[in-house]
Amino acid sequence: MGEFDLIRRYFQRPATTGVDVGVGDDCAVLVPTPGARWLVSSDMLVEGRHFLSTVDPARLGHKALAVNLSDLAACGATPRGFTLALALPRVDEAWLAGFSRGLLALADAHGCPLVGGDTTQGPLNLCITVFGEAPAGQALLRSGARVGDEIWVSGTLGDARLALEVFRGTVALPGDGFEAVRAAMECPTPRVSLGQALRGVATAALDISDGLLGDLGHILAASHVGARLDVDALPRSAVLAAQPAALQRTCVLAGGDDYELVFTAPPGARLPSSSVPLTRIGVIEAEPGLRVVDGRGDAVEHGLRSFDHFAS
Amino acid sequence: MGEFDLIRRYFQRPATTGVDVGVGDDCAVLVPTPGARWLVSSDMLVEGRHFLSTVDPARLGHKALAVNLSDLAACGATPRGFTLALALPRVDEAWLAGFSRGLLALADAHGCPLVGGDTTQGPLNLCITVFGEAPAGQALLRSGARVGDEIWVSGTLGDARLALEVFRGTVALPGDGFEAVRAAMECPTPRVSLGQALRGVATAALDISDGLLGDLGHILAASHVGARLDVDALPRSAVLAAQPAALQRTCVLAGGDDYELVFTAPPGARLPSSSVPLTRIGVIEAEPGLRVVDGRGDAVEHGLRSFDHFAS
Incomplete structure (x- = not known):
């Protein structure tokens, strides 16, 4: 199976509301909510460092997105979408099926569609970048704690x-x-x-x-x-x-x-x-x-x- | 040098126009242009696959962002910012200094600030996700070619x-x-x-x-x-x-x-x-x-x- 078949089979989903263009073009095109700020976070997970090679791939798919959604949560943001860049040592269809199932189940639960990304060969590495929105001035930051809180x-x-x-x-x-x-x-x-x-x-x-x-x-x-x-x-x-x-x-x-x-x-x-x-x-x-x-x-x-x- | 010192020394820059919060919080907070669509692309570069281990790190920094900006260019987008996730086998300050110099020089040339990301230990891997904007309905797509063009x-x-x-x-x-x-x-x-x-x-x-x-x-x-x-x-x-x-x-x-x-x-x-x-x-x-x-x-x-x- 080649790179583009892999993307189509495991990661391409129908377009959803708020997404003009999803997986399959040079860029995804998203429709911002008028007046909202755009929040962005990125996490990279490396085998042997962030997860064990023996982990259930569906759980790994869940976790790879969960740790990114957690950053949006920390800022009070509403999830809007994410990209996935994936380096794989080889194409393992059973692994990919499990991984994408766990990943996309959590994405669906949060209305946070996969809109793009990259696949390449290399030591197993998962990089997700997640996008969300919050009203101007309402994102939760680290800098606002006050004495007595x-x-x-x-x-x-x-x-x-x-x-x-x-x-x-x-x-x-x-x-x-x-x-x-x-x-x-x-x-x-x-x-x-x-x-x-x-x-x-x-x-x-x-x-x-x-x-x-x-x-x-x-x-x-x-x-x-x-x-x-x-x-x-x-x-x-x-x-x-x-x-x-x-x-x-x-x-x-x-x-x-x-x-x-x-x-x-x-x-x-x-x-x-x-x-x-x-x-x-x-x-x-x-x-x-x-x-x-x-x-x-x-x-x-x-x-x-x-x-x-x-x-x- | 620890992870947070590394980020501060090589990748943290003063906030710029259109960026409410840059590197250093759970998420970056960006200010979308009213009426624009938000365009996103992500590319992962793996040593030995996308670049040689001997490449000048400043050129590698340039190229890692260039290939992402090229995706924005292909869609006719105006760059707004990017995240960098970086897996490094070890902290090599000479390498980091060169890499960040090449990376940030190209970022400055395009008014596309580094707004966040992740650093971790692992086989060398660079994942950049880039954000841009285009007026609604004006993003260049792959699907519009017509007979006679x-x-x-x-x-x-x-x-x-x-x-x-x-x-x-x-x-x-x-x-x-x-x-x-x-x-x-x-x-x-x-x-x-x-x-x-x-x-x-x-x-x-x-x-x-x-x-x-x-x-x-x-x-x-x-x-x-x-x-x-x-x-x-x-x-x-x-x-x-x-x-x-x-x-x-x-x-x-x-x-x-x-x-x-x-x-x-x-x-x-x-x-x-x-x-x-x-x-x-x-x-x-x-x-x-x-x-x-x-x-x-x-x-x-x-x-x-x-x-x-x-x-x-």
């Missing part, structure tokens, strides 16, 4: 890291527990509707991809503030909560791959009624730096840092 | 392929000639202003990346027409014109990496006065298929086909 997080943290530790062989879990945390790692849910509902409510937001400590640090740096974070308040699943305390802290503070939203809002702000639980985990303070405390307010020494692709 | 091409064809043959060792060239065709391969010029000038003039257009035969075939397929192409009329450089006739034909018909525009226009259409030469190379016909003829109108047997990344 409360810090909130969606869902639970740390399951993806716990699953990674099982794959690494440092932790053993019973089958049910493993499948639950494995799904968190391989099939994250982007908080797209929550992000949109936080427009005009949250003062700052981002999605947790490299671990809460580092990602919250980006909000603090961009907003020129500090924070106090209650590690005991950090929401965690029953599976993670059954693990030793030190492992729990590593997973919730520096786990990575969570794709939950962390956001700040003034005390008493009217938070949206969300289908995903929201938990208050700390407060923004004037003093620079991030102070991690336990439920009694005592400082916690954690020695953890965020994930960095090039840190030695 | 003339077929035109910009610049000259085949030099990039000739350079590749030198690298492959099948052709020897004197130093001056080699440097000229090597620059065509490594530093293509995207025909952005020509593309915009062809709005309302050309009936169909695309950029030649995989070789004229195959790429023109895309216009014929999308427009449901055929064509007659005069191989002797195809424009070529003095260096290529000094090569054996069979090699010339391979290079101009199926060379690839040309990044010139091929477009169709009715006879007598008022073509823009362009700084790049335009050459009439054939005519659109009702009979399906592509008939290659020589200057006397005799059929040419070429046995060539377009480049396909997955053809065996």
Whole structure:
């Protein structure tokens, strides 16, 4: 099967509303909503770094788009479409069928059509660029946190890291527990509707991809503030909560791959009624730096840092 | 140097007009021009496939953006910005400095700012997604060619392929000639202003990346027409014109990496006065298929086909 057959069979879909031209020309042509800003984000996933070679291709397709939709969610954007650039070592039709099924199912669920991209031969690499819209001045940024704001997080943290530790062989879990945390790692849910509902409510937001400590640090740096974070308040699943305390802290503070939203809002702000639980985990303070405390307010020494692709 | 320092040092630039938020948040935020359509294209470049490991990094930076701008040019779009996702085996500051210099020089020349992206560790891979605008209904597509239209091409064809043959060792060239065709391969010029000038003039257009035969075939397929192409009329450089006739034909018909525009226009259409030469190379016909003829109108047997990344 050649490159163009591959695109037609697995990735070409009928045009949808708001898309004048989709897959198949030099460019896709999209119809912006009058008055809206155009939001863009791009993520690249590399085998062995962002996913294991053994992962179910449908889950990989889901995750490749989910991590990009999560960036739109963090900015409160409405998804409009995405491009996929794909380097494949060879054409594996079973893999492509699974990958495109997982990818396009999530795309359909969010009304976010695949509008273009590229395919080439090379070491397995997935690069998705996603486009969305938000009303002018309403995109959620990292820079808006103010002293006294409360810090909130969606869902639970740390399951993806716990699953990674099982794959690494440092932790053993019973089958049910493993499948639950494995799904968190391989099939994250982007908080797209929550992000949109936080427009005009949250003062700052981002999605947790490299671990809460580092990602919250980006909000603090961009907003020129500090924070106090209650590690005991950090929401965690029953599976993670059954693990030793030190492992729990590593997973919730520096786990990575969570794709939950962390956001700040003034005390008493009217938070949206969300289908995903929201938990208050700390407060923004004037003093620079991030102070991690336990439920009694005592400082916690954690020695953890965020994930960095090039840190030695 | 960590991931975020790398981004700050080599890729973060001051915000520019039309960009509310650039590099450094979860998404970039761009301001669309009222009434315009939004055009998007994405290309992935893999070491050993799209470029040699020995290429000058500044030229690689230029080319990575040039091939994307060429897609915007093919649609007649005005560039607005781009994202860069980059997988690097390791942090090589000399390489990064050269790469970003070449990349951002071309970006500045086209008023097309880098607004976001991703960096990760992995086999060298460059994925750029570019955004542009065109008035509603004026984007140049592949599907508009009509019987009787003339077929035109910009610049000259085949030099990039000739350079590749030198690298492959099948052709020897004197130093001056080699440097000229090597620059065509490594530093293509995207025909952005020509593309915009062809709005309302050309009936169909695309950029030649995989070789004229195959790429023109895309216009014929999308427009449901055929064509007659005069191989002797195809424009070529003095260096290529000094090569054996069979090699010339391979290079101009199926060379690839040309990044010139091929477009169709009715006879007598008022073509823009362009700084790049335009050459009439054939005519659109009702009979399906592509008939290659020589200057006397005799059929040419070429046995060539377009480049396909997955053809065996």
